[in-house]
Amino acid sequence: MSSQSNAQVEISLIAPTYNEKDNIRVLVERVHQALSSYSYELVIVDDNSPDGTAREAQALSADYPVKVVVRTNERGLASAVVAGFKEASGRVLGVIDADLQHPPEAIPDLLGAVRSGADVAIGSRYVPGGGVVGWSLKRRVISSGAKTFARLLLSSARKIRDPLSGFFLFRKEVVEGVELAPTGYKILLEVLVKGDVKNVAEVPYTFRERERGQSNLTLKEEMNFLKHVFHLARFEGHFVTFMKFAMVGATGTVVNLGLLVLLVEFGGLHETLAVAISYEISILNNFVWNELWTFRDRRSGAGSSRLVRALKFNLVSLGGFGINLAMFSLLFHVLGVFYIASEAAAILFAVLWNFAVNVKWTWRAGRPQ
Numbered sequence: 001m002s003s004q005s006n007a008q009v010e011i012s013l014i015a016p017t018y019n020e021k022d023n024i025r026v027l028v029e030r031v032h033q034a035l036s037s038y039s040y041e042l043v044i045v046d047d048n049s050p051d052g053t054a055r056e057a058q059a060l061s062a063d064y065p066v067k068v069v070v071r072t073n074e075r076g077l078a079s080a081v082v083a084g085f086k087e088a089s090g091r092v093l094g095v096i097d098a099d100l101q102h103p104p105e106a107i108p109d110l111l112g113a114v115r116s117g118a119d120v121a122i123g124s125r126y127v128p129g130g131g132v133v134g135w136s137l138k139r140r141v142i143s144s145g146a147k148t149f150a151r152l153l154l155s156s157a158r159k160i161r162d163p164l165s166g167f168f169l170f171r172k173e174v175v176e177g178v179e180l181a182p183t184g185y186k187i188l189l190e191v192l193v194k195g196d197v198k199n200v201a202e203v204p205y206t207f208r209e210r211e212r213g214q215s216n217l218t219l220k221e222e223m224n225f226l227k228h229v230f231h232l233a234r235f236e237g238h239f240v241t242f243m244k245f246a247m248v249g250a251t252g253t254v255v256n257l258g259l260l261v262l263l264v265e266f267g268g269l270h271e272t273l274a275v276a277i278s279y280e281i282s283i284l285n286n287f288v289w290n291e292l293w294t295f296r297d298r299r300s301g302a303g304s305s306r307l308v309r310a311l312k313f314n315l316v317s318l319g320g321f322g323i324n325l326a327m328f329s330l331l332f333h334v335l336g337v338f339y340i341a342s343e344a345a346a347i348l349f350a351v352l353w354n355f356a357v358n359v360k361w362t363w364r365a366g367r368p369q
């Protein structure tokens, strides 16, 4: 059945698999049930799983519109999905996990959204009606931290509630001529940032616990995620600005500490007063450098006076300070993370917050008159 001609296939669903032998039959059956009234194909991309997933999939392809791609010299979720896209002949492409954490029954709604004009339709855990079941507090915190990180750094992800979803559909034209990098495992981000995306729809679903088989998620993948987001930020063009902003922040720390020592040791000021004064002056230091250097080309478009920008910058920094404290408390007191790691993560988030809000508010790009 996989020999249907290109024009006939409306949707190609890609399911990457690694050791999913116990899930693959149920997946194929449920997808078929959900899509029986559509012309579809299911492309299973297996990395030569030792448990024999590919053989099982091959057997199913006799009765269902299933295409099996077996890779023997490569391993990895993202590159498997990209390989699947290359084999796909549908006008709409989609991605679904093979372990049934993404309900195939939601596909018709996603397809409906694409048919009514969405370029990308996302199966979303974070719109009303969606959710996750069975996650520990730690996994929730990591997941929402990763989500916030991506949204702060990537403007293409900012308006999306679930930009890290692994369950989504999109029109093939969205990625026409786009080189999708097979790094990181969040292919949706790659599509949102690099693709030609105007309308995005989010359709709720509930992410359930895996019933059979084992998770393939590793720490290495998590690290790859950070690298991937920085790579995409560079692609969007905000990366250089962000690096300047971070460098200015570093000079602020030097001013802050240096001044504190001066005021206490040589000025004889009370420590608390010295902390307050040196903190405020370091913020002013940062403001001046950002005004003259980081956001130099945005000044005229911001539509506000320098004094107003300075006040806004102060407010944003205050917010960043609050975020730093809150995040530190959550990681250190609630989750028991080592205090230096907690504060490092808290600083990263505060800096990202400061950056994102200053870009959007203090030095917002002017509208064409």
Ligand SMILES: Nc1nc2c(ncn2[C@@H]2O[C@H](COP(=O)(O)OP(=O)(O)OP(=O)(O)O)[C@@H](O)[C@H]2O)c(=O)[nH]1
Binding pocket: 015, 016, 017, 018, 019, 020, 045, 046, 047, 075, 076, 077, 080, 096, 097, 098, 099, 101, 210, 214, 215, 216, 217
């Ligand atoms: N081809 C291929 N597929 C993979 C690879 N790693 C993971 N997958 C598949 O990608 C999908 C998602 O991987 P999971 O391990 O379930 O990741 P997760 O859903 O974030 O983690 P859990 O909630 O613990 O299941 C599953 O269908 C996996 O079989 C890989 O290296 N190659």
Ligand SMILES: [Mg+2]
Binding pocket: 097, 099, 101, 210, 215
């Ligand atoms: Mg899974």
